[in-house]
Amino acid sequence: MAAPVCLEYRIEGNNFMTAGTASNNIKNTLKMLGIQSEVCRRAAVIAYEAEINLVIHANGGILKAVISEDRLEITAKDEGPGIPDIEQAMTEGYTTASNQAREMGFGAGMGLPNIKRNSDLFEIESTPGEGTMLKSTVFFNK
Amino acid sequence: MNLKELAGIIDAEVISDVDLSEIDVPNAYACDLMSDVLAFCSPGSLLLTGLTNIQIVRTAQMLDLPAVVFVRGKIPLEETVSLAKENGIPVLLTKYSLYEVCGKLYAAGVKPSYVPQPREA
Numbered sequence: 001m002a003a004p005v006c007l008e009y010r011i012e013g014n015n016f017m018t019a020g021t022a023s024n025n026i027k028n029t030l031k032m033l034g035i036q037s038e039v040c041r042r043a044a045v046i047a048y049e050a051e052i053n054l055v056i057h058a059n060g061g062i063l064k065a066v067i068s069e070d071r072l073e074i075t076a077k078d079e080g081p082g083i084p085d086i087e088q089a090m091t092e093g094y095t096t097a098s099n100q101a102r103e104m105g106f107g108a109g110m111g112l113p114n115i116k117r118n119s120d121l122f123e124i125e126s127t128p129g130e131g132t133m134l135k136s137t138v139f140f141n142k
Numbered sequence: 143m144n145l146k147e148l149a150g151i152i153d154a155e156v157i158s159d160v161d162l163s164e165i166d167v168p169n170a171y172a173c174d175l176m177s178d179v180l181a182f183c184s185p186g187s188l189l190l191t192g193l194t195n196i197q198i199v200r201t202a203q204m205l206d207l208p209a210v211v212f213v214r215g216k217i218p219l220e221e222t223v224s225l226a227k228e229n230g231i232p233v234l235l236t237k238y239s240l241y242e243v244c245g246k247l248y249a250a251g252v253k254p255s256y257v258p259q260p261r262e263a
Contacts (some may be wrong), residue, residue, distance in 0.1 A: 001221035016195070016196070016197060017196060017221060019200070020197060020201075020203070020204070021198065022263050024200070024203055024204070025206060027203075027204065037185070037206070041185055041204075041205060041206065044203060044204040044205070045181075045205070047202045048180065048200070049177070049180060052197075052208075075191055083162030103195075104176070104193070104195050104197050105174060105175055105177070105179075105191075105193045105195070105198065105201075106175075106177055106197070106198060106237075107177075108174070108175040108177040108178055109177075110178060110180070111177055112175035112183075114180055114181050116179060117181070142244050
């Protein structure tokens with residue numbers, strides 16, 4: 001592969017109708033590039049959970065995917081309320097999601113743990129009042 | 143089992159433009175929490191749920207699930223049906239409860255979805 005493929009989407013906050021569109025595009029692009037289906041599945045889960053987090057918690061943000069020869073890097077960046085205690089947010093079952101999100105089937109406290117579980121490399125940085133930056137890497141030949 | 147036979151077992155009304163007899167359904171996963179579906183449902187599994195919003199179809203799309211069954215007589219929202227049609231994901235509607243659908247399909251030989259092992263950190 002020559003230059004990396006870079007996909008960037010602005011995700012709208014609290015819009016459950018369009019949530020998932022960007023992740024679906026990312027997944028389809030990976031498939032089109034011939035990336036193995038297990039990797040596509042993991043990438044789709046990471047992108048979708050990150051996208052849903054932007055919709056539910058952050059009043060939107062930027063979802064970015066950079067596909068290079070050996071890896072996919074997904075970045076979700078927002079200027080939302082931030083996460084005061086990341087360790088707590090990473091605990092399965094812990095959630096601060098709204099009732100609306102729960103009615104949609106989210107807010108089970110599985111989002112960030114799901115992302116981490118499917119990532120080869122996982123980083124999250126957050127400053128309360130300023131926002132959150134999540135970065136997940138998936139290697140293609142692992 | 144193919145999806146056409148399966149639809150017969152649960153007396154399902156089918157919303158689909160694709161031929162159900164062409165779709166093989168070896169496994170199923172029943173859940174109303176989409177995050178749990180994303181965590182525990184293996185690709186190729188049939189999704190059984192009582193939620194009918196558009197994100198159910200998105201979830202199915204992300205995981206390459208072959209079809210979705212809405213239980214308890216729930217009628218899906220219009221946008222849910224249209225996204226499913228756009229993506230060639232058949233939607234089945236049944237009046238039975240989640241428990242009854244699971245029982246009928248389990249008895250008919252549909253296996254559980256395997257749970258992907260947590261990856262090493």
